[in-house]
Amino acid sequence: xxxxxxxxxxxxxxxxxxxxxxxxxxxxxxxxxxxxxxxxxxxxxxxxxxxxxxxxxxxxxxxxxxxxxxxxxxxxxxxxxxxxxxxxxxxxxxxxxxxxxxxxxxxxxxxxxxxxxxxxxxxxxxxxxxxxxxxxxxxxxxxxxxxxxxxxxxxxxxxxxxxxxxxxxxxxxxxxxxxxxxxxxxxxxxxxxxxxxxxxxxxxxxxxxxxxxxxxxxxxxxxxxxxxxxxxxxxxxxxxxxxxxxxxxxxxxxxxxxxxxxxxxxxxxxxxxxxxxxxxxxxxxxxxxxxxxxxxxxxxxxxxxxxxxxxxxxxxxxxxxxxxxxxxxxxxxxxxxxxxxxxxxxxxxxxxxxxxxxxxxxxxxxxxxxxxxxxxxxxxxxxxxxxxxxxxxxxxxxxxxxxxxxxxxxxxxxxxxxxxxxxxxxxxxxxxxxxxxxxxxxxxxxx
Numbered sequence: 001x002x003x004x005x006x007x008x009x010x011x012x013x014x015x016x017x018x019x020x021x022x023x024x025x026x027x028x029x030x031x032x033x034x035x036x037x038x039x040x041x042x043x044x045x046x047x048x049x050x051x052x053x054x055x056x057x058x059x060x061x062x063x064x065x066x067x068x069x070x071x072x073x074x075x076x077x078x079x080x081x082x083x084x085x086x087x088x089x090x091x092x093x094x095x096x097x098x099x100x101x102x103x104x105x106x107x108x109x110x111x112x113x114x115x116x117x118x119x120x121x122x123x124x125x126x127x128x129x130x131x132x133x134x135x136x137x138x139x140x141x142x143x144x145x146x147x148x149x150x151x152x153x154x155x156x157x158x159x160x161x162x163x164x165x166x167x168x169x170x171x172x173x174x175x176x177x178x179x180x181x182x183x184x185x186x187x188x189x190x191x192x193x194x195x196x197x198x199x200x201x202x203x204x205x206x207x208x209x210x211x212x213x214x215x216x217x218x219x220x221x222x223x224x225x226x227x228x229x230x231x232x233x234x235x236x237x238x239x240x241x242x243x244x245x246x247x248x249x250x251x252x253x254x255x256x257x258x259x260x261x262x263x264x265x266x267x268x269x270x271x272x273x274x275x276x277x278x279x280x281x282x283x284x285x286x287x288x289x290x291x292x293x294x295x296x297x298x299x300x301x302x303x304x305x306x307x308x309x310x311x312x313x314x315x316x317x318x319x320x321x322x323x324x325x326x327x328x329x330x331x332x333x334x335x336x337x338x339x340x341x342x343x344x345x346x347x348x349x350x351x352x353x354x355x356x357x358x359x360x361x362x363x364x365x366x367x368x369x370x371x372x373x374x375x376x377x378x379x380x381x382x383x384x385x386x387x388x389x390x391x392x393x394x395x396x397x398x399x400x401x402x403x404x405x406x407x408x409x410x411x412x413x414x415x416x417x418x419x420x421x422x423x424x425x426x427x428x429x430x431x432x433x434x435x436x437x438x439x440x441x442x443x444x445x446x447x
Contacts, residue, residue, distance in 0.1 A: 004289040005338040008064040011137035012349040019136040029382020030126035032115045049160035055104040061346040063176035066166035087119040098230040108138035121236040122385040140291040141370040152377035183341040190339040197332035211320035214297035216360025218273040226393040226417035233428040234388040236411045245442030250369040253403040255311045258300035259434035279363030296321035297362040307441035366400035375407015390415035
């Protein structure tokens with residue numbers, strides 16, 4: 001079974017931009033039994049075929065890579081002993097983990113475990129914090145969350161098989177060479193279909209039938225090359241604060257960022273752009289790929305003083321971006337990428353200039369939002385209290401936000417480069433204050 005073109009591009013790009021996902025789950029338990037932890041995880045992994053897989057390249061990258069079966073090994077579960085077991089100490093330690101990528105040829109995931117963490121939000125005593133690191137080629141946010149649920153659900157999942165053995169390298173190479181002419185011709189045909197779809201899409205926009213493309217945003221002080229260092233923080237609050245006034249969690253979180261980001265930029269000196277936006281991940285039809293999303297710019301309307309009105313305007317903007325990306329014409333326009341022969345696609349990924357500074361950006365920061373479901377997960381007898389995560393940085397994106405709901409808690413996970421955010425604790429405090437203000441403005445009686 002081969003990687004789809006979209007997943008293959010994500011896999012190849014991971015060699016140039018760190019794109020692994022990091023799903024944090026906090027369990028209210030003081031249990032500190034490494035053997036029981038590893039045995040419990042192994043028992044689940046042996047039932048989940050997806051978690052027994054790795055990637056194998058085709059020689060010369062003449063075709064898309066294959067998913068291959070991968071046997072269990074103890075290094076899939078890493079138990080970290082913290083010198084500082086406090087919640088702030090844990091968050092400091094997570095920066096080095098977030099900065100260390102996986103090699104999907106060795107494993108598509110790894111579980112980092114931190115026992116006996118003191119002072120974790122919502123926990124009565126010591127907590128067990130685990131971070132599921134996942135190759136982005138292997139899963140997007142929704143799929144990774146579903147895999148985590150299989151790992152930690154009290155309901156034992158049905159047994160599923162790992163991927164089948166791929167053909168021998170020599171046969172895969174011959175197949176790729178024989179397929180190349182047909183795939184090249186299909187690329188040309190797909191390009192023509194995409195051009196036609198783009199013309200019709202432009203006409204539909206002119207007629208008011210489809211929202212126009214979002215305009216770019218001027219670069220700000222956080223739109224800088226991130227460098228090698230990562231710092232992460234999590235702001236955890238009751239879910240009701242994000243649902244104040246009947247808005248969605250995503251809209252509430254975007255409104256919170258619209259309050260906190262200008263304050264951060266003001267603290268860094270200089271003048272913030274008059275318009276600020278967020279690059280938001282929006283789910284689309286995956287067509288069999290493990291990554292089913294597109295990114296769109298959403299205006300944060302930072303000059304609107306009334307936060308209730310601002311939230312409503314953000315909601316309308318977000319709906320317009322979803323409507324455009326989900327339109328059939330948008331899909332047809334973009335499908336040409338899925339027909340490019342593998343060696344040409346790999347060449348394009350390798351040769352793309354990541355050092356070019358664009359005139360504008362899709363968003364000044366990233367906001368990705370994933371609902372992780374009911375709060376019925378458990379590990380070693382401890383219930384899950386909340387979940388968080390830390391979206392990756394990219395060449396001109398030094399600050400990202402992840403919004404994750406689990407049960408009655410929602411967290412905003414921050415991933416930042418010190419080059420963009422010199423004091424990440426101060427920014428986390430700004431974000432928490434902004435959340436209180438937004439919840440109050442939107443009508444949360446308990447804020």
